Amino acid sequence: MQFDDKVPIYYQIKEYIYRQIITGKLAPGDKMPSVRQLAVDLTVNVNTIQRALSELTAENLIEPKRGKGNFVTATDQQISELKEQLINEHLQQLYKNLRELNVSDEEILNDLGRYIDKQRDDQK
Amino acid sequence: MQFDDKVPIYYQIKEYIYRQIITGKLAPGDKMPSVRQLAVDLTVNVNTIQRALSELTAENLIEPKRGKGNFVTATDQQISELKEQLINEHLQQLYKNLRELNVSDEEILNDLGRYIDKQRDDQK
DNA sequence: CCTAGTGTTATATGTTACTATTACACTATA
DNA sequence: TATAGTGTAATAGTAACATATAACACTAGG
16 A cells, blocks of 8 residues: 555544545454454554554444454445535535635636546546 | 644645635735744744745745745746645545545535535534 | 464554754845 | 854654564364
8 A cells, every 4th residue: 555655644544544535445343454463464553453443442432352353344324425525525625625725616626527537538 | 823733744744835825815926924923823833934944945836035034936838727726635535535435436526516515504 | 282373462663754953154224 | 243043954752654574363174
């Protein structure tokens, strides 16, 4: 996994696990990979994994069991709220960023439309 | 100015100056506020200002003159390219973030449309 | 009971970011 | 020529982040 060196790694791992949960790769009740395995997979130190997991635990999304592993405890309700929240934050971020560059509401929508069309073309 | 504690301050200052230039608050040829004044205005250390300015200098957007100050040397051409690049990066960021949450192209556009409408309403 | 696989915790080390402080180089001007 | 206002650079200290390493606590299975 490639990290943005402008943002703490533990935080990017947290976001990565958010995604795993939201996209269903990790479902309620699932056992997560062990901290040591995650450390290998993401090529970071175990302590860095722990830093991310401890925050997710504090947010009641996962729960550790000594000797067993970490388990997803988030409910479907929690997950859908989390997804909505993250989407909203990202939209807000874009909106704020572009407005700060003096891009109008209309242009923002047009530019995004063009960008998405371009992605579709590049895909081919 | 409020900073995001997940991103280096010097980098956020760099982005701030990008905005000043793109929105015309700083025009080609303009003299910038002194490093000491910027440090006071943004409530950071002079060295942090320098860190940002030295990168902007390396990008040929500004140029320092000993004893005189820092001056905007970017051309209109450079500025419009910079603006386009930043807009593109932000669009790409949103697109990537939402696609990673399994949001479809169509939903992305709809969600943004709704978000912008909501902003307009909240404005009143 | 032993062992392998879990989570948890602690220590030491290195790097980067930021601050505070000081000093130096240069320019304009009174 | 002195002074105030510029940029520049160096030092030292603090904090956060990440690493390496080791040890400890618990669980499951042979």
